[in-house]
Amino acid sequence: MKKEFVVIGLGRFGGSICRTLAQEGMEVLAIDIDEDRVHEFSNIVSQAVVADTTDETTLKDLGIRNFDHVIVAIGDNIQASILTTLILKELGVKKITVKALNDYHEKVLAKIGADEIVHPERDMGRRIANNMISTNVLDYLELSDEHSIVELMASKKMDGKTLIEMDVRAKFGCNVVAIKRQNQIIVSPMAKEIIQEGDILIVIGADRDIDRFGKSIL
Ligand code: ADP
DSSP states (O other), X not given: OOOEEEEEOOSHHHHHHHHHHHHTTOXXXXXXXXXHHHHHHTTTSSEEEEOOTTOHHHHHHTTGGGSSXXXXXXXXXXXXXXXXXXXXXXXXXXXXXXXXXXHHHHHHHHHTTOSEEEOHHHHHHHXXXXXXXXXXXXXXXXXXXXXXXXXXXXXXXXXXXXXXXXXXXXXXXXXXEEEEETTEEEEXXXXXXXXXXXXXXXEEXXXXXXXXXXXXXX
């Protein structure tokens, strides 16, 4: 069954979510208080309406409860974001994702029961800064404050060596969970797998261990 989404707030973040969901063929109800923004999305999503989501009756009338997932992407007004989330929660919406603007906002959202809280600007800033610092880090995914999955480019130094020769797990305490080689992906590579320069190693572990490993292969 197709999932049905509601996106509240059609700024850059909410708008980008709407476009992607619609491209993937999902049913999307897009809501914004601003008429021009709603008009912009009327041909993109299944339904676009002008509404102030801090008004409980409006949300009830839109049948918001029947949707699978509501995304609150109100970026400019913390009070409206919090109040909207609170009403959605009270109406019994199954899953609520909210964009937080700062730590204070996040704390309140967690307290009132938002299921998922995202910080797109902060996370993207961290990602870009990390990529700038380490020349061989291509991408990374934060698992917790101290653990990540990182894509590292295999250097000339590693070319022709096997994973066991490099002894990644014992020496650095992290694991190579996959290797990307051109169009191929080797999942759970064997210890005898021979690394080629330009391979992309997908490594999981504690940040400081991955950092040591990354520096050792430069
Ligand atoms: P971004 O940082 O993602 O670009 P913006 O701050 O530009 O976000 O966009 C947030 C959107 O949320 C705006 O289009 C604004 O009109 C909308 N919005 C703000 N308050 C409400 C509200 N109470 N109900 C519905 N939409 C709202």
